[in-house]
Amino acid sequence: MSSIVNILWSGGWDSTYMLIQQLQKGKIVQPVYIVFNKRLINDLELKAMDTIRNNLLKINKFKDKILPIKFINERDIPDNQEITNSRNYLYEKYGLGIQYSTIAKYALMDKGIMLGLEKTPTKGAGITQAIRNDAKLVLDEDGVLVIDTNNSDKYINDLFGNIKFPILDITEVEMKEKLLEWNLLYIMDDVWFCYTPIDGKPCGVCHPCEQKISCGMGYLMSDEALNRYQIKKMINDKNINI
Numbered sequence: 001m002s003s004i005v006n007i008l009w010s011g012g013w014d015s016t017y018m019l020i021q022q023l024q025k026g027k028i029v030q031p032v033y034i035v036f037n038k039r040l041i042n043d044l045e046l047k048a049m050d051t052i053r054n055n056l057l058k059i060n061k062f063k064d065k066i067l068p069i070k071f072i073n074e075r076d077i078p079d080n081q082e083i084t085n086s087r088n089y090l091y092e093k094y095g096l097g098i099q100y101s102t103i104a105k106y107a108l109m110d111k112g113i114m115l116g117l118e119k120t121p122t123k124g125a126g127i128t129q130a131i132r133n134d135a136k137l138v139l140d141e142d143g144v145l146v147i148d149t150n151n152s153d154k155y156i157n158d159l160f161g162n163i164k165f166p167i168l169d170i171t172e173v174e175m176k177e178k179l180l181e182w183n184l185l186y187i188m189d190d191v192w193f194c195y196t197p198i199d200g201k202p203c204g205v206c207h208p209c210e211q212k213i214s215c216g217m218g219y220l221m222s223d224e225a226l227n228r229y230q231i232k233k234m235i236n237d238k239n240i241n242i
């Protein structure tokens with residue numbers, strides 16, 4: 001039962017909640033940020049993480065509890081053909097994102113790394129569907145959900161067998177309630193999630209923005225972003241009816 005936990009942090013809502021949840025449990029947190037080759041380092045994500053980390057370190061009980069962010073370049077993660085093959089299989093079946101192949105390869109070197117995958121009220125992304133349908137989960141000694149590798153298939157074990165899922169049993173709306181209870185909701189004012197910001201603010205129409213709104217987290221958006229969301233939805237609904 002180590003007191004240091006390694007977490008994948010992006011400065012978004014879910015991974016930031018996971019970081020706070022682990023701090024609340026008395027853990028020392030080592031944030032890890034994977035720099036993906038095809039994507040430039042996102043300045044807004046970095047700025048968000050910096051602000052959030054500084055704000056948390058100002059809280060007395062969290063002082064010294066968040067280590068400096070460890071940056072890992074995707075190029076430095078050794079390849080693994082079995083993981084690639086298993087990801088390709090899960091891509092065919094669920095549309096599993098390519099980034100999970102990279103994360104799984106990294107997790108071979110950093111076993112037990114935590115991933116901020118949340119419980120969704122909707123069908124969810126490919127990873128959620130893959131885990132929901134094909135994985136058996138158990139609690140580890142710290143009460144964190146992990147894959148029961150003895151009872152899950154090889155594809156799931158290859159991709160997720162070395163990863164922990166501390167927030168897979170909580171929705172974003174429930175996270176908000178917890179943060180209110182802890183008096184820490186203000187920390188989330190600085191989270192970042194939008195792929196295509198407009199004037200430095202979330203757009204309301206990219207995939208992460210849409211997911212936030214459809215999961216009851218519209219309060220994170222400006223009125224302009226919510227309007228864009230409604231207009232896009234109206235257009236899409238109309239197309240389906242034609």
Ligand SMILES: [Zn+2]
Pocket residue numbers: 193194195196197202203204205206207208209210
């Ligand atoms: Zn957006």
